[in-house]
Amino acid sequence: MYSAIRLTSFRTIVLLSLLCMSVSKLWAADPPPAYEGRRLYVSYCQLCHGTDGKGGGPLAVAMDISPADLTTTVRSRSDTILTKIITGRGRQTITGRDRHNLLSDAMPEWKNIFNKSQIKSLIAYLRFMSTAKFKLQGDPQIGMKLYQQYCYVCHGTEGDGDGIMIDLIGIAPMDHTNPNETNALSNDDIVKSILDGKGRFMPAWRGILSQSDAEALVSYIRLLAH
Template identity: 40%
Template sequence: MKQMMVWKLPVIFAIVILSSNAFADHSKSFDGYRVFKANCSVCHGLDGTGNGPLASKLETKPADLTNSNRLEKKSDRELFKIIEGSAPHGQLSDDMPQWGLALPQAQIRSLLSYVRYLHSSKHPVSGNPVMGKQIYDDNCAICHGPDGRGEGTITKIYDMEPADHTDASSMNLMSNEKIYSIISDGTKGAKLMPGWKNILSEKEIGDVISYIRLLSAH
């Protein structure tokens, strides 16, 4: 059986080598969330803290991906090589799968974006972002656009500037409670943001918030 490579320090992931420009063009964190949930959460845990169901069975404890002190020191290229399994000798351990052998480059890039979200965002994903995407596509995309950039179809008709949900720096300034209030009650004045509290349940609004948190690249 072919030996798999991983970190000797807490375990991280694996990647495929890209050009330097590719690292700056991350996929949305939401795409990475789905890949992470399907492939990485069994070891790292869905919250990325390293306490997944399989973690106790491994010789090397999976990395805590919420540890900003550690991950901020790693460049995107370094993390990419760790995920792929091509990091320099001595930085890998046998418990870490070489995801570069199984996942396409686009999914590896989205994983990198989600890992960056896990250690850089101040706000947890507590709802179901997959359900949130469905609700967002059905109700919010007409104004905010299908990609969340604030360029929905209706902006071609009305003079309005919906919020850009892909702007990580500005979105990170707002708490989940603040976003909930905006979605639930709407905004006053000419911004045309309607309130959804009579249409969406509290859980549905929470799911939308979780999806919005993952719209931006990190």
């Protein structure tokens, strides 16, 4: 039955669907945790821990105790421990740190500044940083807007590849929430697939989207990982 849909008519269907859908009404999902976590990280943590999480933020030079390299330390820490480290509540019970056994005051106690879901998001981003293979080149905020406009009908609101048009196509796209799948592709690979298309049903967006739009989308796609 699917093969009966010819490519040209398929393109028309895609365009019509994109035109007819009121994106704002259908878009109900919250931003992905790592995306939200990055936003918080940039505002609250980057100053000390640095853009890449390795501890070289602009404030680090002035500090006696250097901010931790989060890309290595976070890996061995459970969510519970990370929550204690961030809020400061119960920090003194943490053992097994390789540097100063107790966490120094140089790492602020954030107490109630973040709610539960924000802490979850922060941890998601710390985990993202410690497993990411590629830099976030483009601006994920721009990427999210474009994704909501052009991509979710097939790739799904959460990026797992179960968009509302997928039944019609009969081919499931890759799961963008699985870092093993997205980490297998370089930023340039993904930019190319976006601009030039892929297979029969992934449209080529060149002409609609620019190189920097595509880079923004790549950053957003990487942050869908969980």
